Amino acid sequence: MTGSDIRVRFAPSPTGPLHIGGVRTALFNYLFARKHGGKFILRIEDTDQERFVPGAEEYIIESLKWCGIEYDEGPGIDGPLAPYRQSERRELYRQFSGRLIEEGHAYYAFDSADELDVIRKKYESTGKTFQYDATTRTGLKNSLSLSDSETRKSLESGKPYVVRFKMPENTLVEVRDIIRDEMVFNTAQLDDKVLFKADGLPTYHLANVVDDHLMKISHVIRGEEWLPSLALHVLLYKALGWERQMPVFAHLPLILKPGGQGKLSKRDGDKMGFPVFPLQWKDPATGELSAGFRESGYDPEAVVNMLAFLGWNPGTEQEIFTMDELVHAFSLEKVGKSGARFDPGKAVWFNQQYLKKIPDEELAKTLMGELKAKKSEKDFEYVLQVVRLIRDRIAFRHELWAHAHFFFQEPGEYDHQMIGKVWKEDTPQIMEVIRNTIETAEYFTSQELEKMVKSHIENHNLGAGKVMTPLRLLLVGSGKGPHLFDIMEMLGKKETIRRIQKGLNVLK
Numbered sequence: 001m002t003g004s005d006i007r008v009r010f011a012p013s014p015t016g017p018l019h020i021g022g023v024r025t026a027l028f029n030y031l032f033a034r035k036h037g038g039k040f041i042l043r044i045e046d047t048d049q050e051r052f053v054p055g056a057e058e059y060i061i062e063s064l065k066w067c068g069i070e071y072d073e074g075p076g077i078d079g080p081l082a083p084y085r086q087s088e089r090r091e092l093y094r095q096f097s098g099r100l101i102e103e104g105h106a107y108y109a110f111d112s113a114d115e116l117d118v119i120r121k122k123y124e125s126t127g128k129t130f131q132y133d134a135t136t137r138t139g140l141k142n143s144l145s146l147s148d149s150e151t152r153k154s155l156e157s158g159k160p161y162v163v164r165f166k167m168p169e170n171t172l173v174e175v176r177d178i179i180r181d182e183m184v185f186n187t188a189q190l191d192d193k194v195l196f197k198a199d200g201l202p203t204y205h206l207a208n209v210v211d212d213h214l215m216k217i218s219h220v221i222r223g224e225e226w227l228p229s230l231a232l233h234v235l236l237y238k239a240l241g242w243e244r245q246m247p248v249f250a251h252l253p254l255i256l257k258p259g260g261q262g263k264l265s266k267r268d269g270d271k272m273g274f275p276v277f278p279l280q281w282k283d284p285a286t287g288e289l290s291a292g293f294r295e296s297g298y299d300p301e302a303v304v305n306m307l308a309f310l311g312w313n314p315g316t317e318q319e320i321f322t323m324d325e326l327v328h329a330f331s332l333e334k335v336g337k338s339g340a341r342f343d344p345g346k347a348v349w350f351n352q353q354y355l356k357k358i359p360d361e362e363l364a365k366t367l368m369g370e371l372k373a374k375k376s377e378k379d380f381e382y383v384l385q386v387v388r389l390i391r392d393r394i395a396f397r398h399e400l401w402a403h404a405h406f407f408f409q410e411p412g413e414y415d416h417q418m419i420g421k422v423w424k425e426d427t428p429q430i431m432e433v434i435r436n437t438i439e440t441a442e443y444f445t446s447q448e449l450e451k452m453v454k455s456h457i458e459n460h461n462l463g464a465g466k467v468m469t470p471l472r473l474l475l476v477g478s479g480k481g482p483h484l485f486d487i488m489e490m491l492g493k494k495e496t497i498r499r500i501q502k503g504l505n506v507l508k
Helices: 020-035 056-067 090-102 113-125 148-156 204-214 224-239 266-272 300-308 323-329 344-355 360-373 380-393 397-407 416-422 427-439 446-459 468-476 484-507
Strands: 007-010 039-042 106-109 162-165 172-177 181-186 194-196 219-223 248-252
Touching: 007 020, 007 219, 020 039, 020 056, 020 219, 020 248, 020 300, 020 323, 039 056, 056 300, 090 106, 090 162, 090 194, 090 204, 106 148, 162 224, 172 224, 172 248, 181 224, 194 204, 204 224, 219 224, 224 248, 300 323, 300 344, 360 380, 360 397, 380 397, 380 484, 397 484, 416 468, 427 446, 427 468, 427 484, 446 484, 468 484
Parallel strands: 007 039, 219 248
Antiparallel strands: 106 162, 162 194, 172 181
């Protein structure tokens, strides 16, 4: 198959925010298409009108754009096989639904939801499970059990109906999956799925098969939750006479909870404090806000890099990839079958690696913006020096101020827990001596100060913990920060001495 023949699609439903599992599916389709010089299509499967959520389609498109996943055809980028919203293609599905009925592969079913519910409960009362299939359909209200005249009368009277697929009896369906190899399904275990609903719209099963064929999709790369429907889709291709043009299938593994048990959900993110959506989402019905990777400070390239490793492995030690490098390295054969556990800590690690690529000057500009908002003034060179001291300690841009504030503001309070641990009866006296010692420093540099303080510690058999930690407490207000003597050099002699004295006055 040549590059021009490769056509893949991402086909989300606009029923809410796009989960990162969906983003990963889009990413793998995109990488495959770019690797082989093919086309990546975005198709909006909006046939479920009951679950349609306003704004969800726009959210999907913005999410893909933020991640750098560009589609070649889709909403706003019409191609030769438009339209790309299923709601605009409904007459096509009605046409193929009618064809399946005419050729004996589908049938009209007039059973109401209430009637089926009664039957279902009757089965449950005897410990059985009801299924609309070859063993039950002849006893139900459909065009297989009714006469032609009864069926015609029901249709002409406008009685609500659905169209169901007539599942072949006791037939083995064999299909090869790129990721899962050869798979075999027995139709005896499958029901007669609804293909066309009473509201005049198709179900996913019919619509996706029709659209994949008409849009010349060569490879269907989707989540493993669609594996139970694979046999039906293969049978639909055969029933419609499209078996020779049937796409190649690849079902991606689930993205699992951090603990590894079960599919990752929004609830997991809420509970453990990490996003599961690419962008922040506001539920139009409830107003509830859900966190997004973008608003949480993640770099889109870091998110893409992290998602690529959820189920795929390049087979090398390399972990950091640009999009172009991912395209070059990607292969469906290197996608695993087992679920991929989402690790929030690893996601942060990926972002930290990308943050390291950002020039000091750019981060300094970000920090200058923080200073301006807080009405604190320092020249750019000073801020640049601060950034160089703290950048290895942060994973996100928005953490700059939290790790740098004490370079610009004296401590407003002191860590009570730390005071309880390190502030002893003789600490004030020791700190006063240290203050007097460093006040004599001719060159107020990190190297000179460290030499002076450590010599004092050694000469008086004090132990580093009795000096260094209380000194950091007085200067910073807590136990955090870069090398203590680097902090002192940045603050300068006057400010360092002032902070030590102020801290002593407060803690006395």
